[in-house]
Amino acid sequence: MLQFRIQLALCWLLGAVSLSTTRALSTPSSRTVAPGNSIIPGSSIAVKIDRAAAVSSRSLGDIKSVEQLIRNAQKDSRLSKREVEFTVHPLITTVSPKRITQLVERATVLNPDYVPTDFSTWYQVLFPEPESEDNQTLHDLLATLSGYQEVASCHPLGGGILPAVDPSNDPLFPSQGYMTPAGEGINALYAWGFPGGDGANTTIIDIERGWKLDHEDLVDANITLLAGLNVKDRYQSNYRHGTAVLGAMLMVDNNIGGVGIIPGAQGHVVGVTRVVGGGPFENYPEAILDAVDALGFGDAILLEIQVPDANGNMFPVEIIDAVFDAISLATSLGITVIEPAGNGQQDLDAPILCIGSATPASILNPSSPEFRDSGAIMVGAATSTIPRTRVLESNYGARIDVHAWGENILTASVAGSADDIDTYLPFDGTSGAAPIIAGAALSVQGMISANRGTKLDALALRDLIKIDGTPTSNPSVDKLGVQPDLRALIDGGHLL
Template identity: 30%
Template sequence: MVTFFIKFNMRKKILLILVVIAGFNSYAQNRKGQFKLLNQEKHQLLVSFEVPEQAQEIIDYYYENNKEFKNFVDTNKLQIEVAFQWNDEHFNKLREDAIRYSESDEAVLVLKGLYVVNNDLPNNELYKLAEQLEGFSFVRYAELNSLTPIAPPSVDIPPTTPNYFQNQTYIQANPGVNMQYAWNQGVFGQGIRVRDVEYGMSVTHEELTDPKFSNQLPISSLVNLSWLDHGTATAGVVAAHNGTYGVTGMQHGISEFKVFPEYTTSGYDRLFAINSAISASVAGDVILYEMQTGGVNSTTNSPNYVPAEYVNSIWDATKAATTAGIHIVAAAGNGGQNLDSTAYSSYMNRGDSGALMVGAGSNNTTHSRLNFSTYGQRVNVQGWGMGVLTSGYGDYAMLANDPNQSYTMFSGTSSATPVVASCVIALLSRAKASNYDLSPTEIRTILTTTGIAQGGNTSTHIGPFPNMQAAFTFLDNYLLSTNKVDAIPMNVFPNPASNELFVTFPTDYSTNEISIYDAVGRQVYYQKNYISNSSINVSSFKSGMYILKMKSNNAEQSKKIVIK
């Protein structure tokens, strides 16, 4: 029989149709034949099984109901264990949230089908097993993951100035994100919980001594100390203390900042760290992916870094989280790879995981791509990829030679990601204060619609740069639309729309005015005495979020619409 070693280590419907449509395509797409050996170091074999209805133990189900699979397992003496042991109550909550946000829990259920082969075998034998396992129709894919830790996505750019808060210019207006505007509105991240998946952070650093900072799993003693500094720097950008010394976090009022380390005393396991973060999160929480992985034709000397979700199982975990309303903000990676090239077609054909993908841009008003940043249409927005003053390392300052008083100029997609994550947190906090939970799709739409356009060579796409004043202005109008009592019983469809949309309402409201406004409040459509259920041509509208307003009988009603 199979030997198991179970690991116990630890809307509103308006915008979400896009996610559902993308989800169907991603699960139908063939994910087989994508595994590879990244290096000569030890690897782990992971297998994704289809999840049959009503089956509690997926591997038992196939072992007992498929003779060929049973013989294969017995012949090879396979030891198979679940990749992650989910708490049933929390897993059911993820499923409920997925249905609430995305009308389907399919992406969450996929996580139950992830297993690892626990046999200690050389790489060539694992490779052969992967090929054979993918021959079974109920295996979605096999995957070979290196057990050698992957460097976090930072690059070395020296400091140029001795100031602290004054040099946190990424907080101010363009070329910064204008987080000062959010502060002026009293928004500091109140009520938002943050998780970070990387190697850890120093909770003894003077910027991170508050109890809200914690490492959630025991960190391996083999972790490079500079990689711990990486987490210290990330935490500093987001939530460093607001005081009279050092730096100030962009959203220093968050309630939690928890790191889920990839490399623990149990070994290196990135998927386990991600699943642990998801298992500790609910809709409205934010998870940072401060990590990258080797891309096409990667070698030790030329790793060609791309997003961590390039790995099939990471994509599945990410999709499950975002479908359930958890916000994933992910580094695009420092490999300078073109994700639109045919070499990455298998990755792109999976569809959209729902993560907000962040590229590295310049720290000036051009907002052009830095040459190391991976790029392509999958990259949604950009943050500063250089010159981000924060805690850690000590290359900017090391007071009294004390690592707990160290500061750095952070860089790479590593620095870009917490800058953008802070913008996400601010929007979530603002909406939460109005008793509204923004979905990952809504957050992405707001930031891409209101951001400052990318400059330089725009053919290497990394998306716009966040503009918090414009984002807040749009969000405030959006919340008014969302929370207003239905003064007019109107319906707008299809939503999202591509070429035309329709508005329906009772005949009592035939004397009316219909207006449509874009993200910055400009009127782009107007019609008086619109006839219910007649076509409105929106084919010339740019993709993005809009507000449709109807006035009739001294009443007014607004609806959010998306043009794709």
């Protein structure tokens, strides 16, 4: 008998102290939670069904089928949520099915290699219980599901972790050296001397958990929340992380603070935290589709999340199947996606054991038959001083396209017990390197637009920013690719 082919993912998030919320792509509204309180979210599972297999097995492959599958897993699991009620919803609720179909059809036309995803086959199962710190009950549920003949794969959808922003472990860097000439930086200052080099006529959306959008050096950039929640959690990492990311790209060229790599670009943000079925829950694929729906050919998305494997090591977020599907749609539509490689000290060429998977798979090794390419620009992190080498925490491997500084990245930040004081502090890790690369990519895209009157698709831009870049001192060991050199691209005539 043909089997269901089901892909499952788990998501949970940290508690929040204050939230700003908006319907997808609408004017943001807000609500406030009293200081000291926190919202403890429930956990959710995303389910993808092969409807052809479902019909053959006398199932409709609909919400009722998913409900029955979860009930069976509850009964069979040793620990997992046996008496807990749940609700089932479509995985994507903020972009209409008609609009998703239009996007998929357009991607198929623009990219003949794109394998269309039927997003209507994805569902989310919402549990009202907050997840325990070790997530053991849901891990047990995933283990049970992975043993079913009907289950093709199961793994986390959410549960991503923001690399810590810890200014105390670095002396305050006196300047933004990541923009200096090649050998050290990406040569952004040189690019500013050419039309479009400041990112003019480009748009980028940062996807993560939270930002201080009224920071003194960001407020005049007019960065808007397009969808999801703006979460400042009880651990006070979200605002510091998101504000630092935006600052490296978009700090305004004025008389205060610093200046971003692409101050001429238009920035927006989309929150991964959503309210559905009584939420909040995290939903990375929906956040990506919200961004895709708001962007056009030649625009960009920055994904600032890393996720754990079954052993707790940090990896790029695209190891989650639903996220991979969403990224692939974006890049096939000509939208560049920039993705941190993660701070797990892991060799991405090695097999990865995803949560819920029975065996490891080499999905990020370009030499493996198991490899899959989302089309994203994957970013590693290197030291800021010469000789430049891989920073200790950065993942590495042949899949990584480019790298940038992973330490001493002076940028906008926040301070104080309520994260309400504007300041400027060092940022680090692959989360710090990724906005530098996003800035380099959109500087190139801006100059291409100014020179040619057109823009590059995601794969062409990914290939271009590698040309004549600066390697680390030991490329075969560091396995980070090159750091883009904007001057080399300009002077080499590659942008004409």
